């Protein structure tokens with residue numbers, strides 16, 4: 001429904017490093033948006049949460065801009 005820009009999210013997520021294994025995660029596009037590939041489950045969970053927050057912020061921004069256009 002929203003035209004989200006995944007590039008900054010991808011950049012930010014892929015710059016993270018696992019404390020446990022020292023590996024970078026990977027953002028893979030899926031039909032619903034994207035999925036995160038990480039070396040271990042705890043790290044992946046952390047990233048899913050982080051990306052979720054980023055998407056929420058972007059969605060709010062887009063909503064605000066859309067509202068401004070309507071008013």
Ligand SMILES: [Zn+2]
Pocket residue numbers: 018019020021022023038039040043
């Ligand atoms: Zn790991």
